[in-house]
Amino acid sequence: MSLIINYKNNLSKIKPSNLLFFVDEKFSLSNLKKYFNKSENMSIEDLLKSQNLSKKIISFDLSSKKKIFLLSVKKNINPFQIENLGAEFLRYITDLKKKEFQIYSDAIQFKAKNFVGHFLHGLKLKSYIFEKYKTKKNKVNIEININGKNIPSLKDQIKFRAIEEGTFYTRDLVSEPGNILHPDEYARRLKSLTKTGLKINVYDEKKLKKLGMNTLLGVGQGSIRGSYLVTMEWKGLKDNSKPLAFVGKGVCFDTGGISLKPAKFMEDMTYDMAGSAVVVGLMKSLALRKAKVNAVGVVGLVENMPGGNAQRPGDIVKSYSGKTVEILNTDAEGRLVLADALTYTEEKFKPKFIIDLATLTGAIIVSLGSEYAGLFSNDDNLSKQLIEAGEKVEEKVWRMPLNDNFDKLINSKNADMQNINYVGGAGSTTAAQFLQRFILKKTPWAHLDIAGMAFSKYGGALNSGGATGYGVRLLNKLIEDKYE
Known part of the structure; x- marks a missing residue:
């Protein structure tokens, strides 16, 4: 059309x-x-x-x-x-x-x-x-x-067009099949965004091993495809003020690994990289409209496959942060990708805040359906800003609890933590609680679980079914209203 x-x-x-x-x-x-x-x-x-x-x-x-x-x-x-x-x-x-x-x-x-x-x-x-x-x-x-x-005005026309192009780019990425948009191809496409004015750095497996990003690498080690961390920087201000940071889960296809998913609906796991696609679409929008802000996007790109070299339940890996993780379920892989990405983003860029996005848990769909993304945060002000922005563009978020008492559900006898709650219940909260452990310097942080929002079988108000692009307009509005 x-x-x-x-x-x-x-x-x-x-x-x-x-x-x-x-x-x-x-x-x-x-x-x-x-x-x-x-x-x-x-x-x-x-x-x-x-x-x-x-x-x-x-x-x-x-x-x-x-x-x-x-x-x-x-x-x-x-x-x-x-x-x-x-x-x-x-x-x-x-x-x-x-x-x-x-x-x-x-x-x-x-x-x-x-x-x-x-x-x-x-x-x-x-x-x-x-x-x-x-x-x-x-x-x-x-x-x-x-x-x-x-x-x-011409400025507003550019802004509308930039948001549209960013949203469409996100939808395009999410809609691609796994045999086309595997991590190698994804990383190649992101390199091409330098033409918009973004500074792109691609960290391949060799560099990631040197950095010690073993939780991210562990997820992708069963695939014949590479694993990557890609950073995208937009410098819209002349000063060196702290950037706003956005981190996305980019699991290009998720079989569940050794903890194999059921065959029914597995084809939908092409959109398990939607969190990363939102970050990419957002960064493209900011560059196209020349947003008056410093921002960085960080995405971890992997494919979770049950190959001969795949990560096993029971494995223990050491993260970039130095903390160790016992892998009880290889299908709880997104949090492992984000763990290294979050710590690296906080340490390298020292941002004003970090917002991560991920199709992280099925439990959030049980909780909120396809009406709200789950919001988990260590900062009341950032949460309030996200809720307000979401209401304005009808990309809504609902704040869910974090509490130290949930930590005991992910403590491990054999490592610093385990990647699932073995008792059951509070699946989305314990996943967020896991992520919070990798924010080491008390940086304001928010996690958006968009599992129920990234893809729609039937379409919504502003999309016609399939990939929704949820999150691009939300974060654009947050930046426009509060940080420009």
């Missing part, structure tokens, strides 16, 4: 058959009369009398060559609701043959800032489809012409 948007002050020569207008919930036409002749205005008023005005979108033909769409806007509408209206409009026009539209932006009388920008942003986000491997592709083209001066 291709979406073309034209911003111009005068499109009088362009006469598309489809006209979009935004009206209040009563479908008042007082601001629209100047855009139609007298007979057309009378026809619109008559046609409205036969319509169900409880609907958000109403359309009817004024003639054989002209169709009008009236989109109902409630009072005090917020940006996300405007974006959602754009997504709803895209669904509404799916079966329409002619997909060229015109919006008279100066006819919009609502106070919401960047109304047109948010409407088109929602429409664009909803338009994403992944069809790279289909021989017959969706060739639908949608063209929207914006006539008038009530349009986003």
